[in-house]
Amino acid sequence: AFDVLVIGGGPAGASAAIYAARKGIRTGVAAERFGGQVLDTMAIENFISVPETEGPKLARALEEHVRQYEVDIMNLQRAVKLVPAAAKGGLHEVRFESGASLKARTVILATGARYRALGVPGEQEYRAKGVAYCPHCDGPLFKGKRVAVIGGGNSGVEAAIDLAGIVAHVTLLTHGEALRADAVLQRKLHSLPNITVLLNAQIAEVLGDGQKVNGLVYKDRLGGEAHRIELEGVFVQIGLLPNSEWLKGSVELTERGEIITDAHGATTVPGVFAAGDATTVPYKQIVIAVGEGAKASLGAFDHLIRSSAP
Ligand code: FAD
Numbered sequence: 001a002f003d004v005l006v007i008g009g010g011p012a013g014a015s016a017a018i019y020a021a022r023k024g025i026r027t028g029v030a031a032e033r034f035g036g037q038v039l040d041t042m043a044i045e046n047f048i049s050v051p052e053t054e055g056p057k058l059a060r061a062l063e064e065h066v067r068q069y070e071v072d073i074m075n076l077q078r079a080v081k082l083v084p085a086a087a088k089g090g091l092h093e094v095r096f097e098s099g100a101s102l103k104a105r106t107v108i109l110a111t112g113a114r115y116r117a118l119g120v121p122g123e124q125e126y127r128a129k130g131v132a133y134c135p136h137c138d139g140p141l142f143k144g145k146r147v148a149v150i151g152g153g154n155s156g157v158e159a160a161i162d163l164a165g166i167v168a169h170v171t172l173l174t175h176g177e178a179l180r181a182d183a184v185l186q187r188k189l190h191s192l193p194n195i196t197v198l199l200n201a202q203i204a205e206v207l208g209d210g211q212k213v214n215g216l217v218y219k220d221r222l223g224g225e226a227h228r229i230e231l232e233g234v235f236v237q238i239g240l241l242p243n244s245e246w247l248k249g250s251v252e253l254t255e256r257g258e259i260i261t262d263a264h265g266a267t268t269v270p271g272v273f274a275a276g277d278a279t280t281v282p283y284k285q286i287v288i289a290v291g292e293g294a295k296a297s298l299g300a301f302d303h304l305i306r307s308s309a310p
Contacts, residue, residue: 003104004026004027004028004107005027006027008276009029009062010035011276011293012293013029013275014063015293016110016275016294016297018294022069029071031076033075034062036059038286040128042128044137078098079095080246081095081250084251084272092104092105106272106300108275108297108300109275109279110293110296111246114240115239115240116239121206122207122208123236126206129212138233139162140166145167145168145233146169146231146233147231148229150236151237155240157179159237160172160189164194171196172196173218174197175202175221203217204218213234216234217229244257247259254280258280259279273300273303274296275289275292
């Protein structure tokens, strides 16, 4: 059995694995796709001390760093069930789609999240060519340009406010008949001169010239007519879904599916820790996931030394 078994090979999982292995304890990492969301990212300019890199390059660097230690890396393994230890100090079990199962004294859940996509023509084609999901990451790439933000909840309205300080103009579109964001955010939104809000707007298509985005088509849900907006960027803010469906019934999750963790990265099950985008920790970023992974790993190590027999 492992002392620490990490599920997920993104920034949080890689960091957790390195911190565990450096304690000289038996460490394993099982991931569906080593690298995680970083693999889907092009320019990364906010991973502190690395002024500029690309997603696939950072993903390779994460894996290389993990491979410098004695860590069992099990790639292409999708976890489907966590069976917590029956008794205190017992072994937790993780079952995989392949039929395999692994046992460990502590488990670190780092399965990340995925952005909800619009599912309209042009969205996939122009991903990272004008279609973006993270304003903190990609906002500065649209300096002085025109963008749309899709989504009328807190994240959409926050993104519009954030981007309005960088870009020339923001059109915020929601398919709802009203914004759902907190009143204080809506007040701030309406105070900004370079934001237009469109309600009842159903996104129909992202347009481009083959290289990059140059427009957006939406349908007015009341009148039924289609409209076209000329712009250079589209930020999709219709939800971040934690990859935690497989954990239902084992650790406690919020309504939105985030794994509830405390300040030490501990979940509601003793010996099971969590880190990164899959958890309740706010602000989903690489630098945060890396820090949280280290923290969960130190939490797991602390748990091990306190629960092992003298
Ligand atoms: P993830 O990176 O999501 O990794 C999760 C890991 O768990 C993966 O290995 C996955 O395969 C695995 N996994 C999931 N489910 C299972 C399962 N059931 N069984 C086994 N393994 C599983 N952040 C920045 O700081 N700067 C940026 O510039 C930036 N740009 C971004 C651009 C895009 C397009 C996207 C999508 C995100 C961007 N982010 C950026 C956010 C950043 O990528 C995430 O915050 C970060 O990757 C979270 O790390 P994580 O380890 O928690 O999860």
